[in-house]
Amino acid sequence: xxxxxxxxxxxxxxxxxxxxxxxxxxxxxxxxxxxxxxxxxxxxxxxxxxxxxxxxxxxxxxxxxxxxxxxxxxxxxxxxxxxxxxxxxxxxxxxxxxxxxxxxxxxxxx
Amino acid sequence: xxxxxxxxxxxxxxxxxxxxxxxxxxxxxxxxxxxxxxxxxxxxxxxxxxxxxxxxxxxxxxxxxxxxxxxxxxxxxxxxxxxxxxxxxxxxxxxxxxxxxxxxxxxxxxxxx
Numbered sequence: 001x002x003x004x005x006x007x008x009x010x011x012x013x014x015x016x017x018x019x020x021x022x023x024x025x026x027x028x029x030x031x032x033x034x035x036x037x038x039x040x041x042x043x044x045x046x047x048x049x050x051x052x053x054x055x056x057x058x059x060x061x062x063x064x065x066x067x068x069x070x071x072x073x074x075x076x077x078x079x080x081x082x083x084x085x086x087x088x089x090x091x092x093x094x095x096x097x098x099x100x101x102x103x104x105x106x107x108x109x110x
Numbered sequence: 111x112x113x114x115x116x117x118x119x120x121x122x123x124x125x126x127x128x129x130x131x132x133x134x135x136x137x138x139x140x141x142x143x144x145x146x147x148x149x150x151x152x153x154x155x156x157x158x159x160x161x162x163x164x165x166x167x168x169x170x171x172x173x174x175x176x177x178x179x180x181x182x183x184x185x186x187x188x189x190x191x192x193x194x195x196x197x198x199x200x201x202x203x204x205x206x207x208x209x210x211x212x213x214x215x216x217x218x219x220x221x222x223x
Contacts, residue, residue, distance in 0.1 A: 030209055042114075042201055042214035043153065088152055092209050097143055097166065100152030 002026055003099040004072075004089040012107040019076040021104040023089030032065055032072050033090045033098070043088065046074070079108045114215035116202050122221045123192055130188045131218045135204030142185050143212060144177055145201040146170070153201055159185060192222045 004023040013019050023032070031050045035043040047063045049056045049072065056063045062075040072091075076083055086105050090098040115134045123129050135142045140161050145153035156175070157167045161182035174192075179185040189196055199219050203212040 033211065035214075040199075040217075040219070042216045043203070043212075045211045045213065048211055095209070097155050097158050098212060099155060100145075102150070102152050 001090065001092050001094060001096045001099050002029075004032070004091045004101050006087065006089055006101050006104045008104060009102065010105045010107070012109065013079055015079060015081055015108055015110050017079055019079050019083070019106055019108070021074050021087055021106070023072045023074070023091070023101075025070050025072075025089075025091035027070075027093060028067070029091045029093045031092045032063075033092060034061075034063060034072075034074050035088045035090065035100075037086045037088065037103070039085070046087075076106075079106075081108050081110045084108045114202055114204055114213050116200075116215040116218050118218055119216060120219050120221075122223065124223050125192060125194060127192055128188065128190045129192060129220065130186055131200055131202075131220075132184060132186050133202030133204075133215060134184045135202070136213055137183075139204035139206055139213070140182065141205045141207070142179055143203045143205075144185070144187050145203065147199045147201060147217075148197075156187075189220075192220075194222050196220060197222045 007022045033048045034046040037043045060077045065072045086103040088103040117132045143158040144156040147153045159179040174190045177187045199217045201217045203214045205212045
């Protein structure tokens with residue numbers, strides 16, 4: 001698999017606002033996964049979106065995928081302080097393990 | 111099943127000592143992965159197993175690192191002659207299929223003095 005590049009590297013918002021983070025990648029994919037990591041903890045899987053899907057929702061999370069632009073976005077609506085974490089995307093291609101970038105560090109201020 | 115577990119959660123050792131970490135994956139998962147993560151970085155892939163077979167090792171993995179999964183269930187990661195640069199969080203994950211969702215353990219934080 002290839003490494004995704006998350007953007008921005010850091011994001012600070014007020015509680016209740018929406019947070020959008022983006023992921024770009026270089027070659028075709030089978031699926032793209034988003035993970036969250038709270039400080040000092042393991043990663044938690046959020047959403048997997050397949051290459052033939054354009055949008056997926058899970059609770060307050062909305063993920064889009066544009067394979068023509070080789071990009072994905074993760075939108076968190078009505079953010080809460082508990083959403084403060086690092087968010088990683090992992091574009092998956094071939095039969096190889098996930099590769100993670102540096103992530104987006106989200107701070108939600110109460 | 112309560113998910114992926116790792117032991118110990120924290121380890122402090124002196125340079126030159128050997129350390130061993132254990133990972134217990136979700137029971138029906140035949141794929142198991144090891145990652146290393148340093149502050150401010152994403153997890154770096156180290157190695158992975160399908161059942162007991164070690165299928166891939168990163169070039170990051172020096173000869174001082176060895177991993178096993180003897181019966182296709184739990185796995186161990188050993189670091190011999192630890193160096194200060196080995197200080198990191200070591201994460202284990204498991205999955206049913208290599209392209210699908212990975213479930214991560216809480217990690218083992220290693221500090222080499």
